[in-house]
Amino acid sequence: MVELRVNGHAYELDAPVGRTLAEALRLDLGLTGTKVACGEGHCGACTVQLDGVPVLSCITLLHTVGGREVTTIEGLAEHPLVDAFVRADALQCGFCTPGQIVSAAALVESTPQPTSEEVRHAMSGNLCRCGAYPRIEEAVVAWRG
Ligand code: FES
Ligand code: FES
Structure with a gap:
């Protein structure tokens, strides 16, 4: 158990x-x-x-x-990052998106104003086959709206 x-x-x-x-x-x-x-x-x-x-x-x-x-991701349903991804249109098929948001939420918890470089470094393990990286980065940098 x-x-x-x-x-x-x-x-x-x-x-x-x-x-x-x-x-x-x-x-x-x-x-x-x-x-x-x-x-x-x-x-x-x-x-x-x-x-x-x-x-x-x-x-x-x-x-x-x-x-x-x-x-x-279910526990982060109310996290502002979800809206940030929508605003930035940071997905295509959406399959990678839960993992992207979970990683991004941990990043902004420790680094509330991440730079593009910090986003890329922290999220380098989250691959996106649709190549939405520029918009994902935009969403995370501007996550607070
Ligand atoms: S499904 Fe776990 S790393 Fe790819
Ligand atoms: S949006 Fe399709 S894999 Fe990232």
């Missing part, structure tokens, strides 16, 4: 050894905002925050996160 908190709610999950955090979120808790693309730790689509730090949930085992606080 693994106890964890997700977006402020406490859960106890009985999952087989080897279950990834991404599988637990999507399949056990129905939090499908977290996307899985590569499934191998290369693209950042599955990014969630673990105690405020971005991690790749597709290569994080559920059994290693007991007692920790997980924040997914």
Whole structure:
């Protein structure tokens, strides 16, 4: 049994050894905002925050996160970054967007006025196959509107 908190709610999950955090979120808790693309730790689509730090949930085992606080895109629904992405039209297919926003939210928490360079550095692990990088960067730099 693994106890964890997700977006402020406490859960106890009985999952087989080897279950990834991404599988637990999507399949056990129905939090499908977290996307899985590569499934191998290369693209950042599955990014969630673990105690405020971005991690790749597709290569994080559920059994290693007991007692920790997980924040997914569902927990950031009211974050101003969501509007900022819409204003900047910072997406095309949108598949990478949850992971982008989760990473960006951790960045602006520690660096409320990030420069373009800081955005690029902090979000270098979040790939966008649609090439929306300039608008993603614009959205994060201007996230407070
Ligand atoms: S799906 Fe996790 S890094 Fe690509
Ligand atoms: S908007 Fe399509 S992968 Fe980023």
